[in-house]
Amino acid sequence: MVTADPVWHEGTVLSTTYATPGGRVLTLHVPEWGGNIAGQHLDLRLTAEDGYQAVRSYSIASVGEGDTIELAVDQIPDGEVSPYLTLDVMTGDQLEVRGPLGGWFVWHETDPSPVQLIGGGSGVVPLVAMMRAHAASGSTVPFNLLYSARSDDEAFYYDELSNAKGADVTFRFTRRGPRGWQHPVGRLTKEVVQQATLPPDSTPMVFVCGPNGFVEAVATWLVELGHDPARVKTERFGGN
Amino acid sequence: MVDMDPHTGVVNVGRIDGNALAGPLSEIFRSDMTLASGECRSCGHLMLLADTVVEMDDAGFIVMCSSCKHVLFTVVKSEKRTWIDVQGLAGLGIPSA
Amino acid sequence: MAVISRGFGARRRESSPELPPGQFLTTDFPVLSAGPTPNVDTSTWEFTIRAFDGETHTWTWGQLMALPIETVDTDIHCVTRWSKLGTSWRGVSLDTLFAGIESEYQYAMVHSYGGYTTNLPLADLLGGKAWIAFEFDGKPLHPEHGGPARLLVPHLYFWKSAKWVQGIVLQANDNPGFWEQNGYHLYGDPWKEQRYW
Numbered sequence: 084m085v086t087a088d089p090v091w092h093e094g095t096v097l098s099t100t101y102a103t104p105g106g107r108v109l110t111l112h113v114p115e116w117g118g119n120i121a122g123q124h125l126d127l128r129l130t131a132e133d134g135y136q137a138v139r140s141y142s143i144a145s146v147g148e149g150d151t152i153e154l155a156v157d158q159i160p161d162g163e164v165s166p167y168l169t170l171d172v173m174t175g176d177q178l179e180v181r182g183p184l185g186g187w188f189v190w191h192e193t194d195p196s197p198v199q200l201i202g203g204g205s206g207v208v209p210l211v212a213m214m215r216a217h218a219a220s221g222s223t224v225p226f227n228l229l230y231s232a233r234s235d236d237e238a239f240y241y242d243e244l245s246n247a248k249g250a251d252v253t254f255r256f257t258r259r260g261p262r263g264w265q266h267p268v269g270r271l272t273k274e275v276v277q278q279a280t281l282p283p284d285s286t287p288m289v290f291v292c293g294p295n296g297f298v299e300a301v302a303t304w305l306v307e308l309g310h311d312p313a314r315v316k317t318e319r320f321g322g323n
Numbered sequence: 324m325v326d327m328d329p330h331t332g333v334v335n336v337g338r339i340d341g342n343a344l345a346g347p348l349s350e351i352f353r354s355d356m357t358l359a360s361g362e363c364r365s366c367g368h369l370m371l372l373a374d375t376v377v378e379m380d381d382a383g384f385i386v387m388c389s390s391c392k393h394v395l396f397t398v399v400k401s402e403k404r405t406w407i408d409v410q411g412l413a414g415l416g417i418p419s420a
Numbered sequence: 421m422a423v424i425s426r427g428f429g430a431r432r433r434e435s436s437p438e439l440p441p442g443q444f445l446t447t448d449f450p451v452l453s454a455g456p457t458p459n460v461d462t463s464t465w466e467f468t469i470r471a472f473d474g475e476t477h478t479w480t481w482g483q484l485m486a487l488p489i490e491t492v493d494t495d496i497h498c499v500t501r502w503s504k505l506g507t508s509w510r511g512v513s514l515d516t517l518f519a520g521i522e523s524e525y526q527y528a529m530v531h532s533y534g535g536y537t538t539n540l541p542l543a544d545l546l547g548g549k550a551w552i553a554f555e556f557d558g559k560p561l562h563p564e565h566g567g568p569a570r571l572l573v574p575h576l577y578f579w580k581s582a583k584w585v586q587g588i589v590l591q592a593n594d595n596p597g598f599w600e601q602n603g604y605h606l607y608g609d610p611w612k613e614q615r616y617w
Contacts, residue, residue, distance in 0.1 A: 125346075185357055
């Protein structure tokens with residue numbers, strides 16, 4: 084039985100960095116944090132002065148042991164928590180986290196399967212953690228990432244992913260590509276997924292993360308292309 | 324600040340999946356329940372709770388079968404108690420250590 | 421006591437302790453219908469209860485208006501998550517209409533002009549819990565909101581308050597009506613968030 088720890092840990096914001104026009108990368112210092120494996124998330128709790136509380140889940144970009152956590156948060160218009168985390172929060176602010184959470188949508192470096200990652204928008208965050216874990220472990224299993232974002236400046240971790248070593252990264256821009264972009268621009272299609280991902284006969288473990296509609300479409304195509312549904316793991320989020 | 328259609332009043336809370344249950348269910352169960360499996364009473368489908376369809380709001384959540392979409396269970400929190408309706412669940416399997 | 425996050429809470433959404441779980445407050449009166457608005461004239465309007473023995477009891481509009489009329493001030497909760505507090509209606513209590521009607525059947529199927537149906541236990545129609553309502557906010561009920569008359573059962577999600585109500589057929593089992601057949605809960609208690617089935 085994988086135990087779950089429902090305790091809330093205090094954390095302090097160490098840094099905030101503008102990552103995309105609507106998104107920020109935050110690092111938190113959580114003294115009681117033990118670390119996390121790639122793909123896990125945490126629940127983040129904010130409390131107002133009158134006691135009002137809100138809890139939201141965020142995928143963790145950082146991986147490994149330690150008491151520093153990196154998150155990437157995208158601003159949802161009219162949201163309640165994401166505007167606070169992307170517009171208001173400052174270094175030194177306090178909040179609470181619970182976790183690490185989730186034992187299913189995770190990558191273990193002991194898994195010998197090739198890995199196909201497919202992310203949409205801020206859904207790339209847990210996949211970035213997997214990429215980092217793969218690089219840090221020295222694992223030689225084939226690692227492939229297909230990342231769909233509106234444009235390069237709306238892509239999280241664009242520079243890091245562009246320069247990723249030991250993994251094959253394909254970007255798909257849906258609105259516009261960076262200057263000089265030679266590849267087609269537009270929404271992901273089943274054909275693009277087929278061309279840009281590991282084929283089913285290499286029996287990869289596939290991780291798909293993004294908004295509900297994106298994940299639904301991609302997961303359906305993967306199965307239609309012949310991937311075993313048991314080897315396609317998905318993580319969908321709503322958001323506010 | 325709610326995503327509500329002004330004419331029909333339909334509020335979009337967004338459907339997510341059972342991965343988000345990890346934290347909330349850790350308040351009730353001792354293990355990571357996203358790795359537990361649930362059997363749907365309506366269609367018999369057995370699935371990991373991580374793989375269910377979930378509607379979540381500030382007061383709780385509704386967990387639905389990924390196959391037939393019928394409700395498996397509902398958790399509703401109030402000040403006095405947490406009410407868990409399990410009418411849609413035929414059974415719950417929690418992996419041993 | 422949880423640690424306070426500086427400046428958090430300014431953008432909170434409007435909810436209140438009087439609201440059932442997962443509901444949001446609205447001051448509008450949204451309209452959501454499964455089909456087009458039927459055109460029902462009070463000169464031909466009828467309401468019928470068919471009891472378990474097949475006997476029918478029918479009221480014309482004039483007969484309905486001659487019955488004791490109550491004012492009902494209540495909150496309404498839609499399964500699509502909006503709630504409207506403090507709504508005011510006038511109507512005839514189902515207790516008045518069911519007076520003298522015996523029933524072995526414990527469930528009811530409510531029928532509307534236009535074909536809509538919804539089911540609920542007979543017990544949820546009686547005991548001061550339901551009305552045939554024809555006035556909202558001091559004015560005759562608008563067709564868009566179910567006029568000339570709708571069922572009003574405010575303790576359940578509002579899809580049970582059938583618009584353009586035409587009759588009630590008592591049934592032995594809790595057979596599902598329209599939305600219930602389309603994935604909505606057989607009972608629909610907002611306080612237990614019984615939205616779907």
